[in-house]
Amino acid sequence: MPTLLTPWRSVAAGFLLNGILLGTWASRVPAVMAHFHFDKASFGGVLVLLGLGALFSFPIAGRLCDSLGAVRVARMIAIPFLLSIAFVGLAPTIPLLAIALFLFGMCHGSMDVAMNSWASEVEKHMRRSVMSSFHAMWSVGAVLGAASGYVATAFQVPVYIHFLFTAVVTGGTIAPFLLLDWQSTIRTHVKGAAGLAVPNSALLLVGLIALASGLGEGTALDWSAVYLHDVVGTAQSDATLGYTGFSAAMVITRLNADSLVTQLGSATVARLSGLSAVFGILLIVGGDTLPLVVVGFVLMGVGYAAVLPLAFSRAAADCVVPAGKGIASVATFAYGAMTLGPFAVGLLAEATSMRVCFLMVGLFAASIAVLAPVLKQ
Structure with a gap:
């Protein structure tokens, strides 16, 4: 794969992975609500944990990107991110679903910080504006995730099988693109979390x-x-x-x-x-x-x-x-x-x-x- 690993493609892979997992989750929300007999208010309470997980991860991921480099953080979080959506699908009870969604939110937020930080480095390297193209790849991933939900729902595939399949296929086809030989900027002198x-x-x-x-x-x-x-x-x-x-x-x-x-x-x-x-x-x-x-x-x-x-x-x-x-x-x-x-x-x-x-x-x-x-x- 050496010829396929370019800076743009590697960063785009991170955005694509993030979009696929979020789109996959969004496509099966009605099925999850029906399975656990949620009304809109109680389900909103569970959703807030996903959001809190993301917000909680921002300062942690920011510090790690400064001290370790954005590319290294992106690689570190990819596998836990893939596992987290599988855990969401496998959760048998509401408390475990809440924990799984919090972890899923943390992984999503961490990947978001890492991939945007890495994208800014690649943009400087390429000396032209490419940030919108990276965000377009996130949207491509979200479309693919939503489309997988359409197919899974049409064929009555259980949520846990759908999410496991997504994690395996996405990990096997997209995650390897994160292995680009890239040296991220390290700013150990930056204190606090932005x-x-x-x-x-x-x-x-x-x-x-x-x-x-x-x-x-x-x-x-x-x-x-x-x-x-x-x-x-x-x-x-x-x-x-x-x-x-x-x-x-x-x-x-x-x-x-x-x-x-x-x-x-x-x-x-x-x-x-x-x-x-x-x-x-x-x-x-x-x-x-x-x-x-x-x-x-x-x-x-x-x-x-x-x-x-x-x-x-x-x-x-x-x-x-x-x-x-x-x-x-x-x-x-x-x-x-x-x-x-x-x-x-x-x-x-x-x-x-x-x-x-x-x-x-x-x-x-x-x-x-x-x-x-x-x-x-």
């Missing part, structure tokens, strides 16, 4: 944009299948099409995001992105057929695809806050909303309805369009 930093006043509005985007992505990940199944009344296999369409739209948009920003500017792209997400959510809430609602999720994917890369780019280019601290602070808002937001959605859905929840997400999406000017470089 993962839980909070934006100062200069980046607070950028952080709010990241929060709105993270909330939308997290809601699509964890609740799209539930919405299609419970509100629209689709079969479990068809319920996976919402997140599949969302992820596919993100892939296509992210592959073209860099050129769009060059032509239109960051603020214009962010404004159009927010409006696309709002329109998509209105279609979801107002639609009562599978095709119309899936189109809504596609427009959501188009809307959210470029927002986080734009927010990270703005944070890195801030003239007051150092790049590393700026990116970490904005990431706290983004991933906090992405992982903990679905818990709030579950509570609100139990008290009101899923339609009301998506309308609330739409209000946050509208704030992206309103605050778009702060993303100007």
